[in-house]
Amino acid sequence: MSPGDIAWILISSSLVLFMTPGLALFYGGMVRAKNVLNMLMMNFFTISIVTILWVLVTYSLIFGDSTGGIIGDFSKIGLDGVEGEELLGAIFQLTFAIITPALITGAIAERMKFSAWVAFAALWSLLVYPFVGHWTWGDGGWFHDLFNVGAADFAGGLVVHINAGIAALVLVMVLGKRRGFGREAIRPHSLPLTLLGTGILWFGWFGFNAGSAGAADFGAINAWMTTQVAASVGALGWVVAEWKKTGKPTTLGAASGAVAGLVCITPAAGYVGPMAALAFGAVAGVVCFLAVSLKFKYGYDDSLDVVGVHLVGGIVGSLLLGILGDATFLGDGVEGLIYGGLDFFSAQVVAILATMAFSGVMSYIIAKAIDNTIGLRASEQEELEGLDITLHEERGYVLSETA
Secondary structure, eight states, X not given: OOHHHHHHHHHHHHHHHHHHHHHHHHHHTTSOGGGHHHHHHHHHHHHHHHHHHIIIIIHHHHHSXXXXXXXXXXXXGGGTTOOHHHHHHHHHHHHHHHHHXXXXXXXXXXXXXXXXXXXHHHHHHHHTHHHHHHHHHSTTOGGGGGGGTOOOOSSSIIIIIIHHHHHHHHHHHXXXXXXXXXXXXXXXXXXXXXXXXXXXXXXHHHHHHHGGGSSSSHHHHHXXXXXXXXXXXXXXXXXXXXXXXXXXXXXXXXXXXXXXXXHHHGGGTTTSOHHHHHHHHHHHHHHHHHHHTHHHHHTOOOTTOHIIIIIHHHHHHHHHHHHHOOHHHHOTTOOOGGGTOHHHHHHHHHHHHHHHHHHHHHHHHHHHHHHTTTOSBOOHHHHHHOHHHXXXXXXXXXXXXXX
16 A cells, blocks of 8 residues: 555545544434433443454454454454554554444433443444354455445445344333333423534544545545535434425534535445435435324334434435446445346345344343343432443532532
8 A cells, every 4th residue: 555545544434434533422412411422422332442453353353364244353352463454454444443333222222221332332242243244344254245245334334234223122121211211301402512523523524435445546536525415414314304394494404414414424425426326315315304293103212313314214225226326436336226236236135134133132142141140220319310420420500609
């Protein structure tokens, strides 16, 4: 690799790492003031948990020699023999492994014990993420052989967003609803904080997607532009949809729509052009807006809309890639459904379903195991007083000297 390529991947890695504190602010502004530090802590602490596991074993499980296309072996435990360009790749991939479980925290906000989150994040990072990561990105993973063309995931539609989104849905179903959900208004305490987090996420996403090109080249340029287009149109689509439905355009809607557009383009950023990215953003903005309301219809308490944005956005993006994917970017013989690529579209569908099934089942097993041992949920009194003071002995805001 040229020094310029090395510099770009290191910069991209730093951008993606910065996304996790950005996610903490994005989520932190949407919870009530009494729970803001707990949300920030769950996100921030995930960096430490995942980094340690990554060095010890997770990298090897994803990128070690394949065992039947299912999981990597233990040949690279402790990053043994991983150096040079491979170590650079390990740095970049580590930042993806960090933010993926962090995404789940938005769904279980304001009611999960911090100790239970630490246990879940560690177990999920060992028992779920490496499998889907190996299937999709590992050398010899079975997604590569689907229908002789393989499924594609440029920067994490399957591995990051669908994987985390279905885990979030399962976890909230095991955990149960917040007290007062559906009976009283539970409003964000600081939308300026959320918008700041959105800006950091948007900024970091250029490392997420353009960095996944693997070099400072024309592929990175294209991924940067498709990312910008999809995010912009996603924000517009969400706001237009809610404006039409409720008569009010909201700041939260603009922020959520931008993230939905970013999620949707992630699996395809390097495989489509800017015009296709317009479609990704528009569909994501409207569909994810509609999907968010399903939690009220079906009664699951996805606190900060992880399911509606990340699971649905990841599915939509992966399917649209199967429809609009361009052989110019994907390679000879691999193209979307509109170009006649039925095999490639079918591979995308199978990969989506397999990711959802595996992650969903394993997340349920992990959640139930924790619930039956140390317990998942904070007590009623802790939830009423707020998790900041009861679990961390801290307050996010001191509004007077006597507070």
